[in-house]
Amino acid sequence: MASSTGAGWAQLRQQARSLETQTESLFHTYSQYASMTKLPPQPAEEEIRNEHQIRDLLEKRESLLAQLARLLDSEATLTSSALKQNNLARHREVLAEHKRELSRLTAAIAELRDRANLLSNVRSDINAYRSSNPAAAESEYMLEERRRIDESHGVIDGVLSQAARHFRALTGGLWALPAKSRG
Numbered sequence: 001m002a003s004s005t006g007a008g009w010a011q012l013r014q015q016a017r018s019l020e021t022q023t024e025s026l027f028h029t030y031s032q033y034a035s036m037t038k039l040p041p042q043p044a045e046e047e048i049r050n051e052h053q054i055r056d057l058l059e060k061r062e063s064l065l066a067q068l069a070r071l072l073d074s075e076a077t078l079t080s081s082a083l084k085q086n087n088l089a090r091h092r093e094v095l096a097e098h099k100r101e102l103s104r105l106t107a108a109i110a111e112l113r114d115r116a117n118l119l120s121n122v123r124s125d126i127n128a129y130r131s132s133n134p135a136a137a138e139s140e141y142m143l144e145e146r147r148r149i150d151e152s153h154g155v156i157d158g159v160l161s162q163a164a165r166h167f168r169a170l171t172g173g174l175w176a177l178p179a180k181s182r183g
Helices: 002-034 045-074 081-132 134-175
Strands: none
Touching (some): 045 081
16 A cells, blocks of 8 residues: 555656646746736737646646645655655645746736836827827927927037137136236
């Protein structure tokens, strides 16, 4: 009985490790959506499929860990069960970590998508306002031109004041000479 329990344990644990590896691989793909600079307004089919696959794997792993726990509870030998309990605890920790990671990534993707949609909505509202009110668009254009002219005037004023300082520095010594030496 102990050998069949051991074989069952080994097989279930192998499945758990395999599912963990698959989950991490899917996380790698899914996390790329959270780092995209231009996220589409609606989730793509691949993104939805990827999230569902991760959720399915997490459910399978939870079921598998419940089987491992039942198998461990039914085992009579205490010597090998300490290592098995540690293994089971580690699998549970990894599962909990993966669940937190999925929640974090899902929230990050949703936040990015909301921000992109908000910016898109604001831009479309501005464009709609401008197209429905051409006089306001023209006055905005004129205000922008005035700002540019004011900036260029500021640059010219700066150049003129710098030239005046240099002129005073160069000619200041001549005006300070005594009247006898000038002429």
